[in-house]
Amino acid sequence: xxxxxxxxxxxxxxxxxxxxxxxxxxxxxxxxxxxxxxxxxxxxxxxxxxxxxxxxxxxxxxxxxxxxxxxxxxxxxxxxxxxxxxxxxxxxxxxxxxxxxxxxxxxxxxxxxxxxxxxxxxxxxxxxxxxxxxxxxxxxxxxxxxxxxxxxxxxxxxxxxxxxxxxxxxxxxxxxxxxxxxxxxxxxxxxxxxxxxxxxxxxxxxxxxxxxxxxxxxxxxxxxxxxxxxxxxxxxxxxxxxxxxxxxxxxxxxxxxxxxxxxxxxxxxxxxxxxxxxxxxxxxxxxxxxxxxxxxxxxxxxxxxxxxxxxxxxxxxxxxxxxxx
Amino acid sequence: xxxxxxxxxxxxxxxxxxxxxxxxxxxxxxxxxxxxxxxxxxxxxxxxxxxxxxxxxxxxxxxxxxxxxxxxxxxxxxxxxxxxxxxxxxxxxxxxxxxxxxxxxxxxxxxxxxxxxxxxxxxxxxxxxxxxxxxxxxxxxxxxxxxxxxxxxxxxxxxxxxxxxxxxxxxxxxxxxxxxxxxxxxxxxxxxxxxxxxxxxxxxxxxxxxxxxxxxxxxxxxxxxxxxxxxxxxxxxxxxxxxxxxxxxxxxxxxxxxxxxxxxxxxxxxxxxxxxxxxxxxxxxxxxxxxxxxxxxxxxxxxxxxxxxxxxxxxxxxxxxxxxxxxxxxxxxxxxxxxxxxxxxxxxxxxxxxxxxxxxxxxxxxxxxxxxxxxxxxxxxxxxxxxxxxxxxxxxxxxxxxxxxxxxxxxxxxxxxxxxxxxxxxxxxxxxxxxxxxxxxxxxxxxxxxxxxxxxxxxxxxxxxxxxxxxxxxxxxxxxxxxxxxxxxxxxxxxxxxxxxxxxxxxxxxxxxxxxxxxxxxxxxxxxxxxxxxxxxxxxxxxxxxxxxxx
Numbered sequence: 120x121x122x123x124x125x126x127x128x129x130x131x132x133x134x135x136x137x138x139x140x141x142x143x144x145x146x147x148x149x150x151x152x153x154x155x156x157x158x159x160x161x162x163x164x165x166x167x168x169x170x171x172x173x174x175x176x177x178x179x180x181x182x183x184x185x186x187x188x189x190x191x192x193x194x195x196x197x198x199x200x201x202x203x204x205x206x207x208x209x210x211x212x213x214x215x216x217x218x219x220x221x222x223x224x225x226x227x228x229x230x231x232x233x234x235x236x237x238x239x240x241x242x243x244x245x246x247x248x249x250x251x252x253x254x255x256x257x258x259x260x261x262x263x264x265x266x267x268x269x270x271x272x273x274x275x276x277x278x279x280x281x282x283x284x285x286x287x288x289x290x291x292x293x294x295x296x297x298x299x300x301x302x303x304x305x306x307x308x309x310x311x312x313x314x315x316x317x318x319x320x321x322x323x324x325x326x327x328x329x330x331x332x333x334x335x336x337x338x339x340x341x342x343x344x345x346x347x348x349x350x351x352x353x354x355x356x357x358x359x360x361x362x363x364x365x366x367x368x369x370x371x372x373x374x375x376x377x378x379x380x381x382x383x384x385x386x387x388x389x390x391x392x393x394x395x396x397x398x399x400x401x402x403x404x405x406x407x408x409x410x411x412x413x414x415x416x417x418x419x420x421x422x423x424x425x426x427x428x429x430x431x432x433x434x435x436x437x438x439x440x441x442x443x444x
Numbered sequence: 445x446x447x448x449x450x451x452x453x454x455x456x457x458x459x460x461x462x463x464x465x466x467x468x469x470x471x472x473x474x475x476x477x478x479x480x481x482x483x484x485x486x487x488x489x490x491x492x493x494x495x496x497x498x499x500x501x502x503x504x505x506x507x508x509x510x511x512x513x514x515x516x517x518x519x520x521x522x523x524x525x526x527x528x529x530x531x532x533x534x535x536x537x538x539x540x541x542x543x544x545x546x547x548x549x550x551x552x553x554x555x556x557x558x559x560x561x562x563x564x565x566x567x568x569x570x571x572x573x574x575x576x577x578x579x580x581x582x583x584x585x586x587x588x589x590x591x592x593x594x595x596x597x598x599x600x601x602x603x604x605x606x607x608x609x610x611x612x613x614x615x616x617x618x619x620x621x622x623x624x625x626x627x628x629x630x631x632x633x634x635x636x637x638x639x640x641x642x643x644x645x646x647x648x649x650x651x652x653x654x655x656x657x658x659x660x661x662x663x664x665x666x667x668x669x670x671x672x673x674x675x676x677x678x679x680x681x682x683x684x685x686x687x688x689x690x691x692x693x694x695x696x697x698x699x700x701x702x703x704x705x706x707x708x709x710x711x712x713x714x715x716x717x718x719x720x721x722x723x724x725x726x727x728x729x730x731x732x733x734x735x736x737x738x739x740x741x742x743x744x745x746x747x748x749x750x751x752x753x754x755x756x757x758x759x760x761x762x763x764x765x766x767x768x769x770x771x772x773x774x775x776x777x778x779x780x781x782x783x784x785x786x787x788x789x790x791x792x793x794x795x796x797x798x799x800x801x802x803x804x805x806x807x808x809x810x811x812x813x814x815x816x817x818x819x820x821x822x823x824x825x826x827x828x829x830x831x832x833x834x835x836x837x838x839x840x841x842x843x844x845x846x847x848x849x850x851x852x853x854x855x856x857x858x859x860x861x862x863x864x865x866x867x868x869x870x871x872x873x874x875x876x877x878x879x880x881x882x883x884x885x886x887x888x889x890x891x892x893x894x895x896x897x898x899x900x901x902x903x904x905x906x907x908x909x910x911x912x913x914x915x916x917x918x919x920x921x922x923x924x925x926x927x928x929x930x931x932x933x934x935x936x937x938x939x940x941x942x943x944x945x946x947x948x949x950x951x952x953x954x955x956x957x958x959x960x961x962x963x964x965x966x967x968x969x970x971x972x973x974x975x976x977x978x979x980x981x982x983x984x985x986x987x988x989x990x991x992x993x994x995x
Binding site: 208252264284286287290291293296326347350354361362368374375378379380381382389390394397399401403404406407422430434436439 | 484488494495532701704734759813891905953
């Protein structure tokens with residue numbers, strides 16, 4: 120069962136890779152399409168931002184009417200392949216988690232490897248939900264699958280540890296409550312950073328910036344929609360994260376005798392909470408620019424990453440369950 | 445936290461009266477402090493200020509690591525210490541940040557609380573003249589009952605409704621501000637809970653060896669470390685005694701712990717005599733304190749028979765060294781050894797001490813330095829005997845778990861020999877005296893704590909969460925309806941009946957308002973097709989008019 124789980128993770132990484140490449144192909148074909156669009160503006164093409172965006176109107180080698188159609192069709196096929204591959208990868212990912220849990224005979228959240236695997240699954244599952252409700256956001260998938268490939272491969276290559284039962288300190292029903300909510304909130308925050316970064320690039324692009332990272336955003340959905348998705352995801356995840364931290368405090372009171380003791384993990388959870396609270400306040404304040412607020416969301420995610428990797432690797436504390444010693 | 449930029453111009457001061465400079469300064473500082481921008485900066489500072497608390501060792505968590513840091517960085521450490529870097533969360537600057545933040549918070553929510561109470565008691569405002577200028581607008585056939593029927597539907601949908609003639613105003617979503625205020629008030633309550641805990645709480649840590657002779661009572665002197673809040677006296681500690689009857693530990697084949705349980709007897713004036721169990725994750729809850737299991741180990745029972753034939757027994761706990769096999773180190777000291785029973789004369793140079801390494805599962809062959817498994821499969825005690833003046837009479841505080849190395853260096857204590865003892869074995873030293881390894885007792889490391897703020901903390905965290913949900917997911921919005929006679933020239937199928945004009949205004953960011961509005965007016969009008977008509981009406985413009993000044 121354990122070997123099956125490991126194999127499923129490998130296949131999931133491959134599927135994410137396929138999805139990422141397909142998204143990239145869609146992107147690339149989209150660019151051809153945009154170039155043609157600039158030459159022959161037609162109504163069906165996404166006009167304003169792209170057509171007037173200073174893209175050189177190079178004459179198309181083939182008949183302009185044939186290329187956009189074929190190219191657009193190919194781009195759409197690549198996009199659909201990417202979504203299909205993402206869904207397949209998510210299914211494999213879920214299978215890996217379930218088999219891992221069966222092999223371990225417990226919830227698969229006992230160490231850093233299992234934790235990252237679950238967080239990334241929550242992220243991709245939430246992404247599929249978002250995609251189902253807002254198909255127009257599909258092109259964000261390139262960034263999401265990139266994050267997936269990086270994180271899941273890191274988990275597999277660096278963090279992997281064989282299955283062992285839980286230490287008594289983790290053997291509590293609070294384990295399920297605290298860790299599941301932390302995992303869930305982390306997964307949504309992970310997904311939330313994708314539109315946040317997308318928004319920052321797209322907003323720059325829409326303001327006419329044409330230097331490197333902004334040009335990537337040429338094919339992204341509109342900035343306003345990305346920004347609203349960023350807020351919706353964070354507003355959804357923040358109370359869950361708050362609950363998870365409170366549940367952790369209740370558990371810490373029972374296990375360690377104090378609800379809050381500034382253990383490194385707790386300190387960084389506090390930092391993340393404060394930064395995300397700052398984001399929500401900044402987002403609700405008209406005088407704060409939206410991109411400043413969105414930077415706070417990105418910063419919040421960096422603190423989450425720090426808490427996951429930095430604290431487990433560099434600091435020792437009561438939360439040292441990473442299994443990397 | 446209020447937003448300075450959005451605040452409406454304050455009423456012009458009374459004409460021709462020079463404002464008091466000091467008052468103006470105070471007022472402006474207060475306004476600055478309670479502004480959203482300041483609050484955001486303070487929040488950010490709070491996050492930044494917490495970072496050193498995770499990077500540098502902290503006295504409250506690991507004092508031994510702080511000492512280590514002092515040895516490793518003799519130049520840097522005292523300087524860091526001066527700015528409180530080893531006690532970040534109690535330092536002046538950290539406290540300053542959060543106290544300012546909370547002052548800002550109080551300064552912000554107090555007027556908002558007043559405003560909100562006023563808003564809760566007031567009626568929805570009159571409909572604006574031109575409803576078509578609102579973000580949502582629709583004209584539909586009016587229901588038969590006119591304004592009263594509209595109001596009825598709205599009330600059923602839990603809107604707050606006010607009917608003024610042919611006009612209906614309704615508002616909903618007060619929960620957002622209620623939740624917001626509840627959240628921020630709960631934060632203050634959380635801080636108070638923490639403060640109560642640190643003022644009136646106390647805690648003590650100690651080792652407890654199994655057996656009736658080793659029972660301890662809850663007084664300050666009985667703890668190896670005790671922390672009493674500033675408002676707690678030693679006499680305030682509840683009086684009870686604890687005796688460890690049994691400790692059970694189970695491990696996996698790899699040595700990883702699987703299960704712990706400590707069985708104790710509680711006794712004392714403030715607690716009924718009873719037996720109790722506790723383990724990791726499930727502390728023993730007493731009336732005025734909770735007992736937590738922090739660790740466990742072995743206390744070798746060592747008997748020494750001196751040259752006068754008198755025996756003494758030591759069952760001092762040996763401290764675990766941190767490996768999974770529970771290799772433990774400790775000291776069995778016999779300062780009263782070799783006292784002549786007839787004269788009672790002490791022989792300070794004839795005191796005995798044994799330092800040792802205890803291996804619950806010793807390896808099959810040497811070196812006998814590390815235990816292979818945490819339970820006693822092949823217990824062995826590797827003892828080093830010392831004779832001389834242990835330095836315990838000098839009155840200098842020293843560890844009871846280590847031999848005073850100063851005495852060894854000074855040549856006052858001399859090593860006599862080394863021997864590996866199995867359970868029940870004895871060792872006769874060069875002077876004919878005898879040391880025996882009788883067996884072991886289990887010991888546990890305990891933390892006894894009382895935190896009177898924890899209940900308040902828990903309750904306020906509950907309110908905090910409820911408030912947070914209301915604040916994030918509540919949506920304040922207004923709708924207005926005006927019933928007017930149908931225009932006969934319109935030629936609508938409902939000619940003859942009256943029409944209603946509806947307008948909607950989301951007062952917070954609410955992307956789904958267009959749909960809700962469309963559904964609402966359709967339901968009121970009783971016209972299903974109207975859903976589509978109203979839905980397409982000015983779709984996507986739902987963000988206009990969103991002006992949320994406060995959070």
